[in-house]
């Protein structure tokens with residue numbers, strides 16, 4: 001089976017007049033159809049830079065090298081305009097903070113319509129119908145009312161749900177989610193994760209899910225790439241990474257997680273003793 005996206009020897013470098021600083025040091029990864037690749041690593045490990053590099057979202061002061069094959073074409077080296085067309089249609093992207101993805105000056109409905117106008121030839125009535133469907137599919141009540149609201153009138157969780165619904169309505173070949181739950185509260189984070197797991201089950205869309213949280217990665221990933229300081233530290237299925245980490249850094253992440261889980265189990269156990 002052919003990978004949906006196959007990235008080989010990806011390098012990202014930041015350049016100023018005085019010096020160049022390597023950020024991502026030749027990493028390889030691939031996403032198979034219907035599967036989710038989780039990219040795990042602490043803040044600053046180069047997770048976002050890798051995907052932004054592939055998707056043409058870095059400024060002119062960055063250089064990106066390597067190969068990122070998507071539908072028979074190398075994304076690296078494509079023009080900003082070509083990549084903009086691919087993003088949002090064939091490759092959906094959900095970013096960290098939903099507030100920054102919406103323009104504060106326009107109503108939600110106008111912004112959804114704009115995306116439809118750019119990527120489809122739907123007429124006005126069809127756009128409205130589709131927009132309502134997106135909100136309904138993401139279990140948002142009173143969709144017609146919500147379409148009339150401005151971003152600041154909605155919660156972060158609701159905006160993130162709308163972003164996910166919009167991305168999925170384009171029926172992308174690949175969905176990339178970069179820490180999509182970090183900017184929202186814990187209960188909503190759980191709800192948003194449930195949406196991703198549901199989408200994965202129902203639509204079989206290939207996904208890349210970026211997170212610093214091992215728990216989040218475990219909920220959705222088939223394969224995991226662990227990043228540390230711009231290098232690929234470990235690779236494998238979640239079970240391989242969790243049970244038998246090859247790299248010292250991955251072992252540290254797993255041990256930290258296991259220690260938290262132990263404390264949690266002990267607390268539950270103690271609570272049980274008190275109340276039994």
Ligand SMILES: Nc1ncnc2c1ncn2[C@@H]1O[C@H](COP(=O)(O)OP(=O)(O)OP(=O)(O)O)[C@@H](O)[C@H]1O
Nearest residue numbers: 014023041042043044045046047048049050179212
């Ligand atoms: N605008 C920038 N200019 C120069 N270097 C940057 C810039 N943004 C990030 N970097 C460098 O790239 C490294 C990787 O950053 P990146 O955002 O990819 O990390 P990350 O693993 O996604 O973490 P986070 O979840 O905090 O975004 C950082 O450690 C930093 O040194």
